[in-house]
Amino acid sequence: MDRTDSLIEQFRALPAESDQKRELVATIGDMLADRPDHPVVVPFLTSVTADAEEYELARVEATKALRLRPPADAGSRLRAGQALLAVLRGPDEDLVRQYAAMALGPYADDPEVHEVLAAAVMDDFDRLVRDNALAALNEAGPSDKRIEVLHRLSEDAALGHEAVRILTAWGLEPAA
Known part of the structure; x- marks a missing residue:
């Protein structure tokens, strides 16, 4: 298990409203700078973004990471864009919709x-x-x-x- 997998496991184990979730998403998103093709980071960020039940500030961090480091791979880019669109179109919290629009x-x-x-x-x-x-x-x-x-x-x-x-x-x- 590499460091990214470990961080994602930590994220999943945290309580719903833990601010540590936001911090972990930011750390995982930063990993795209060194390895934009990481096989689990973009799917993870996309899933956090799209999950209406997820902690709002973790979702904001995921949208920021997808904006600052959009995937180069066409398929991943399409999935990330679709997740952001779903948020913008949806009944999500205003803050998450605002960040999705920017992203x-x-x-x-x-x-x-x-x-x-x-x-x-x-x-x-x-x-x-x-x-x-x-x-x-x-x-x-x-x-x-x-x-x-x-x-x-x-x-x-x-x-x-x-x-x-x-x-x-x-x-x-x-x-x-």
């Missing part, structure tokens, strides 16, 4: 991710989800679809100014 930036080239981010930035009921979805679109960088969303958003009372700022930073003219 989707590296996955935004997937058409389904783009559509969910676009919907979230345009009309999610949680203002911070909208803000984080906008930050994710910005992080993903310019594409025809993202530019179109930002042009539509530029008319929005709450986020229009930021959409214009992003378009300008990308060297584009805001919608007239």
Whole structure:
């Protein structure tokens, strides 16, 4: 058993609301920096992210790790993106949804991710989800679809100014 397996076992043995769970997820997520292809880390982070019964702060740490170190493998990347989408679409705690929205930036080239981010930035009921979805679109960088969303958003009372700022930073003219 390697260190990662041992940490995952420790995580699973902890009580539901233990802050040690958050710390273990952060440590396990950091392991992706040294070994992005580790066979159990991404599935573990994906499962923690998607588990609505899991400790909220552990789920937040898992979304952060998936954002900062997205899997290179296409299959793992798809599964990680799907887990983040499930959280954003679901009835999860607001904090977890906010972090899931932010974490989707590296996955935004997937058409389904783009559509969910676009919907979230345009009309999610949680203002911070909208803000984080906008930050994710910005992080993903310019594409025809993202530019179109930002042009539509530029008319929005709450986020229009930021959409214009992003378009300008990308060297584009805001919608007239």
